Amino acid sequence: GQSLEQPSEVTAVEGAIVQINCTYQTSGFYGLSWYQQHDGGAPTFLSYNGLDGLEETGRFSSFLSRSDSYGYLLLQELQMKDSASYFCAHKGGATNKLIFGTGTLLAVQP
Amino acid sequence: GAGVSQSPSNKVTEKGKDVELRCDPISGHTALYWYRQSLGQGLEFLIYFQGNSAPDKSGLPSDRFSAERTGGSVSTLTIQRTQQEDSAVYLCASSLVTRGNSPLHFGNGTRLTVT
Numbered sequence: 001g002q003s004l005e006q007p008s009e010v011t012a013v014e015g016a017i018v019q020i021n022c023t024y025q026t027s028g029f030y031g032l033s034w035y036q037q038h039d040g041g042a043p044t045f046l047s048y049n050g051l052d053g054l055e056e057t058g059r060f061s062s063f064l065s066r067s068d069s070y071g072y073l074l075l076q077e078l079q080m081k082d083s084a085s086y087f088c089a090h091k092g093g094a095t096n097k098l099i100f101g102t103g104t105l106l107a108v109q110p
Numbered sequence: 111g112a113g114v115s116q117s118p119s120n121k122v123t124e125k126g127k128d129v130e131l132r133c134d135p136i137s138g139h140t141a142l143y144w145y146r147q148s149l150g151q152g153l154e155f156l157i158y159f160q161g162n163s164a165p166d167k168s169g170l171p172s173d174r175f176s177a178e179r180t181g182g183s184v185s186t187l188t189i190q191r192t193q194q195e196d197s198a199v200y201l202c203a204s205s206l207v208t209r210g211n212s213p214l215h216f217g218n219g220t221r222l223t224v225t
Contacts, residue, residue, distance in 0.1 A: 031211060042201065043153070045213035087153065095166040098143065098214060100153040 002026045004088050004101030011107045012078055020073045020104045022088035030091040032064050032071045033098070038084045046073070046086075075106075083108045112136065114217035116202050122223045123192055131187040131220045135204030142185050143214060144177060145201045153201065159185060192224045 004024040012018040022032065031050040035043040049055050049064035049071060061074040075082055088101040115134040123129050135142050144156040155169040159179040170176070174193075179185040189196055199221050203214040 033213070035214075042216035042218050043203075043214075044216070048211045048213070050211055095158075095168075096141075096160070097155055097158050097166045097169075099155055100145075103152045 002090070002099045004090065004099065006086075006088060006101045006104045008102070009105045009107070011109060013109050014078055014080060016078050017074065017076050018078060018106065020075075020086050020088075020106065022071045022073075022101050024069050024071075024088070024090060024101075026069075026090060029066060030096075032062070033089045034060075034062050034073045035087045035089060035100070036084050037087065037103075043087065078108050080108050080110065082106060114202055114204055114215050116200075116217035116220050118220060119218065120221045120223075122225060125194060125224055126191055128188065128190045129192055129222065131189075131200050131202075131222070133185045133187070133202030133204075133217060135183060135185070135202070136215055137183075139204035139206050139215070140182065141205045141207060141212070142179055143203045143205075144185070144187050145203065146198045147201060147219070148198045156187070156200075189222075192222075194224045197222055197224045 006022050033048045034046040036046050037043040047055055047057055047062040049062050054063045059076045064071040085103045085105050087103045089098050091098050117132045143158040145153040147153050157167040157177050161182050162179050174190045177187045199219040201219045203216040205212040205214045
Protein backbone atom coordinates (compact mmCIF):
# COMPACT_ATOMS: atom_id res chain seq x y z
CA GLY A 1 0.00 0.00 0.00
CA GLN A 2 0.89 3.67 0.01
CA SER A 3 1.00 6.00 3.00
CA LEU A 4 2.81 9.23 3.83
CA GLU A 5 3.13 10.48 7.39
CA GLN A 6 3.74 14.07 8.47
CA PRO A 7 3.65 15.92 11.78
CA SER A 8 0.19 17.38 12.30
CA GLU A 9 1.28 20.85 13.41
CA VAL A 10 4.41 22.99 13.49
CA THR A 11 4.79 26.44 15.00
CA ALA A 12 7.62 28.89 14.25
CA VAL A 13 8.32 32.62 14.40
CA GLU A 14 8.79 35.09 11.59
CA GLY A 15 12.27 35.04 10.12
CA ALA A 16 13.04 31.56 11.41
CA ILE A 17 13.70 28.32 9.52
CA VAL A 18 11.34 25.36 9.78
CA GLN A 19 11.56 21.80 8.49
CA ILE A 20 8.48 19.67 7.73
CA ASN A 21 9.20 15.96 7.52
CA CYS A 22 7.52 13.29 5.45
CA THR A 23 8.05 9.54 5.76
CA TYR A 24 6.45 7.19 3.30
CA GLN A 25 5.74 3.57 2.57
CA THR A 26 5.05 2.54 -0.96
CA SER A 27 5.47 -0.27 -3.43
CA GLY A 28 7.36 1.41 -6.23
CA PHE A 29 8.28 5.05 -6.12
CA TYR A 30 8.14 7.91 -8.61
CA GLY A 31 9.31 11.01 -6.76
CA LEU A 32 8.05 13.20 -3.93
CA SER A 33 6.11 16.44 -4.37
CA TRP A 34 5.12 19.20 -1.98
CA TYR A 35 1.95 21.32 -2.04
CA GLN A 36 0.83 24.32 -0.04
CA GLN A 37 -2.77 25.01 0.89
CA HIS A 38 -3.96 28.19 2.56
CA ASP A 39 -7.11 27.95 4.65
CA GLY A 40 -10.09 27.68 2.33
CA GLY A 41 -7.93 27.73 -0.78
CA ALA A 42 -6.78 25.34 -3.46
CA PRO A 43 -3.55 23.37 -3.02
CA THR A 44 -0.67 24.77 -5.06
CA PHE A 45 2.46 22.96 -6.21
CA LEU A 46 5.73 23.92 -4.50
CA SER A 47 8.44 21.45 -5.51
CA TYR A 48 9.34 17.98 -6.76
CA ASN A 49 12.20 15.60 -6.01
CA GLY A 50 12.70 12.75 -8.45
CA LEU A 51 16.17 11.88 -7.22
CA ASP A 52 17.96 11.97 -3.89
CA GLY A 53 19.23 15.31 -2.71
CA LEU A 54 18.18 18.88 -2.26
CA GLU A 55 16.11 21.01 -4.63
CA GLU A 56 16.02 24.74 -3.98
CA THR A 57 13.35 27.19 -5.10
CA GLY A 58 13.79 30.59 -3.51
CA ARG A 59 13.05 30.44 0.21
CA PHE A 60 11.81 26.85 -0.09
CA SER A 61 13.96 23.74 -0.42
CA SER A 62 12.97 20.11 -0.55
CA PHE A 63 15.06 17.06 0.21
CA LEU A 64 14.63 13.39 -0.60
CA SER A 65 16.37 10.22 0.59
CA ARG A 66 14.91 7.20 -1.19
CA SER A 67 16.98 4.74 0.85
CA ASP A 68 15.41 6.14 4.03
CA SER A 69 11.92 6.61 2.51
CA TYR A 70 12.09 10.15 3.84
CA GLY A 71 11.85 13.69 2.64
CA TYR A 72 11.43 17.16 4.03
CA LEU A 73 10.42 20.65 3.08
CA LEU A 74 12.60 23.46 4.41
CA LEU A 75 11.18 26.96 4.64
CA GLN A 76 13.61 29.79 5.31
CA GLU A 77 13.06 33.41 6.34
CA LEU A 78 9.54 32.58 7.40
CA GLN A 79 6.84 35.13 6.67
CA MET A 80 3.34 35.38 8.08
CA LYS A 81 1.94 34.47 4.66
CA ASP A 82 3.66 31.07 4.95
CA SER A 83 1.03 30.05 7.53
CA ALA A 84 -0.75 27.25 5.70
CA SER A 85 -1.04 23.48 5.44
CA TYR A 86 1.74 21.64 3.66
CA PHE A 87 1.32 18.24 2.04
CA CYS A 88 3.85 15.82 0.67
CA ALA A 89 2.64 13.56 -2.11
CA HIS A 90 3.86 10.77 -4.32
CA LYS A 91 2.90 8.46 -7.11
CA GLY A 92 3.63 4.84 -6.57
CA GLY A 93 2.33 1.37 -6.97
CA ALA A 94 0.74 0.01 -10.09
CA THR A 95 -1.03 3.19 -11.21
CA ASN A 96 -0.18 6.86 -11.49
CA LYS A 97 -2.53 8.12 -8.82
CA LEU A 98 -1.03 10.85 -6.65
CA ILE A 99 -1.44 10.14 -2.95
CA PHE A 100 -1.14 12.93 -0.40
CA GLY A 101 0.33 12.83 3.07
CA THR A 102 -1.56 13.56 6.24
CA GLY A 103 -0.62 17.26 6.06
CA THR A 104 1.18 19.66 8.39
CA LEU A 105 -0.40 22.86 9.62
CA LEU A 106 2.29 25.54 9.91
CA ALA A 107 1.57 28.50 12.13
CA VAL A 108 3.97 31.43 11.81
CA GLN A 109 3.90 33.77 14.78
CA PRO A 110 5.17 37.37 14.89
CA GLY B 111 -4.49 31.19 -19.24
CA ALA B 112 -7.57 29.91 -17.44
CA GLY B 113 -7.09 27.57 -14.53
CA VAL B 114 -9.14 24.59 -13.41
CA SER B 115 -12.76 25.58 -12.99
CA GLN B 116 -15.23 23.76 -10.75
CA SER B 117 -18.96 24.28 -10.42
CA PRO B 118 -20.92 24.84 -8.38
CA SER B 119 -18.66 26.40 -5.76
CA ASN B 120 -21.18 25.53 -3.07
CA LYS B 121 -23.97 22.96 -3.03
CA VAL B 122 -26.45 22.29 -0.26
CA THR B 123 -28.62 19.24 -0.77
CA GLU B 124 -30.99 17.11 1.22
CA LYS B 125 -30.06 13.61 2.27
CA GLY B 126 -31.07 11.11 -0.38
CA LYS B 127 -30.81 13.49 -3.33
CA ASP B 128 -28.38 13.07 -6.22
CA VAL B 129 -25.74 15.70 -7.01
CA GLU B 130 -23.45 16.38 -9.95
CA LEU B 131 -20.16 18.20 -9.59
CA ARG B 132 -18.40 19.55 -12.66
CA CYS B 133 -14.74 20.10 -13.44
CA ASP B 134 -13.26 21.97 -16.42
CA PRO B 135 -9.53 21.22 -16.56
CA ILE B 136 -6.83 23.35 -18.09
CA SER B 137 -6.93 23.02 -21.86
CA GLY B 138 -4.52 20.37 -23.11
CA HIS B 139 -4.13 18.62 -19.76
CA THR B 140 -4.54 14.89 -20.30
CA ALA B 141 -4.76 13.83 -16.66
CA LEU B 142 -7.63 14.75 -14.34
CA TYR B 143 -7.97 13.89 -10.66
CA TRP B 144 -10.76 14.05 -8.09
CA TYR B 145 -10.06 14.36 -4.37
CA ARG B 146 -12.22 14.82 -1.30
CA GLN B 147 -11.23 16.90 1.70
CA SER B 148 -13.12 16.99 4.95
CA LEU B 149 -12.71 19.94 7.30
CA GLY B 150 -9.17 20.11 8.62
CA GLN B 151 -8.23 16.84 6.98
CA GLY B 152 -5.99 15.71 4.15
CA LEU B 153 -6.77 15.06 0.52
CA GLU B 154 -8.46 11.72 -0.06
CA PHE B 155 -7.93 10.32 -3.56
CA LEU B 156 -11.13 9.34 -5.35
CA ILE B 157 -10.39 8.69 -9.03
CA TYR B 158 -8.17 9.83 -11.85
CA PHE B 159 -8.54 9.93 -15.62
CA GLN B 160 -5.98 9.63 -18.36
CA GLY B 161 -7.86 10.96 -21.36
CA ASN B 162 -11.38 9.60 -21.07
CA SER B 163 -10.46 6.39 -19.29
CA ALA B 164 -10.07 5.89 -15.54
CA PRO B 165 -7.04 3.69 -14.79
CA ASP B 166 -7.66 3.99 -11.06
CA LYS B 167 -11.02 4.44 -9.39
CA SER B 168 -10.02 2.67 -6.21
CA GLY B 169 -10.75 5.68 -4.01
CA LEU B 170 -14.46 5.94 -4.76
CA PRO B 171 -16.07 5.31 -1.34
CA SER B 172 -19.05 3.32 -2.55
CA ASP B 173 -21.11 2.48 -5.60
CA ARG B 174 -23.09 5.68 -4.99
CA PHE B 175 -20.11 7.54 -6.44
CA SER B 176 -19.33 7.61 -10.14
CA ALA B 177 -17.39 9.84 -12.48
CA GLU B 178 -16.95 10.28 -16.17
CA ARG B 179 -14.88 12.38 -18.51
CA THR B 180 -15.82 13.23 -22.03
CA GLY B 181 -13.83 14.58 -24.96
CA GLY B 182 -10.67 14.39 -22.87
CA SER B 183 -11.88 17.52 -21.13
CA VAL B 184 -14.84 18.09 -18.81
CA SER B 185 -15.42 15.65 -15.96
CA THR B 186 -18.48 15.08 -13.83
CA LEU B 187 -18.52 13.46 -10.41
CA THR B 188 -21.96 12.13 -9.47
CA ILE B 189 -23.05 11.17 -5.99
CA GLN B 190 -26.35 9.32 -5.77
CA ARG B 191 -28.56 9.14 -2.69
CA THR B 192 -26.32 11.53 -0.77
CA GLN B 193 -25.58 10.89 2.88
CA GLN B 194 -24.43 13.31 5.57
CA GLU B 195 -20.98 11.74 5.60
CA ASP B 196 -20.59 12.87 1.98
CA SER B 197 -20.32 16.47 3.19
CA ALA B 198 -16.85 17.72 2.24
CA VAL B 199 -14.97 19.84 -0.28
CA TYR B 200 -14.53 18.02 -3.57
CA LEU B 201 -11.39 19.11 -5.37
CA CYS B 202 -10.53 18.56 -9.00
CA ALA B 203 -7.03 18.85 -10.43
CA SER B 204 -5.47 18.45 -13.83
CA SER B 205 -1.93 17.92 -15.05
CA LEU B 206 -0.31 17.96 -18.44
CA VAL B 207 0.70 14.32 -18.19
CA THR B 208 0.81 11.71 -15.45
CA ARG B 209 4.60 11.60 -15.12
CA GLY B 210 5.87 12.19 -11.61
CA ASN B 211 7.21 15.69 -12.19
CA SER B 212 4.07 17.02 -13.82
CA PRO B 213 2.44 19.19 -11.15
CA LEU B 214 -1.26 19.11 -10.41
CA HIS B 215 -3.24 22.31 -10.84
CA PHE B 216 -6.24 22.43 -8.52
CA GLY B 217 -9.58 24.11 -8.82
CA ASN B 218 -11.13 25.93 -5.87
CA GLY B 219 -13.38 23.00 -5.11
CA THR B 220 -17.07 22.39 -4.57
CA ARG B 221 -18.20 22.57 -0.96
CA LEU B 222 -20.95 19.99 -0.57
CA THR B 223 -23.24 20.09 2.44
CA VAL B 224 -25.78 17.32 2.92
CA THR B 225 -28.55 18.22 5.38
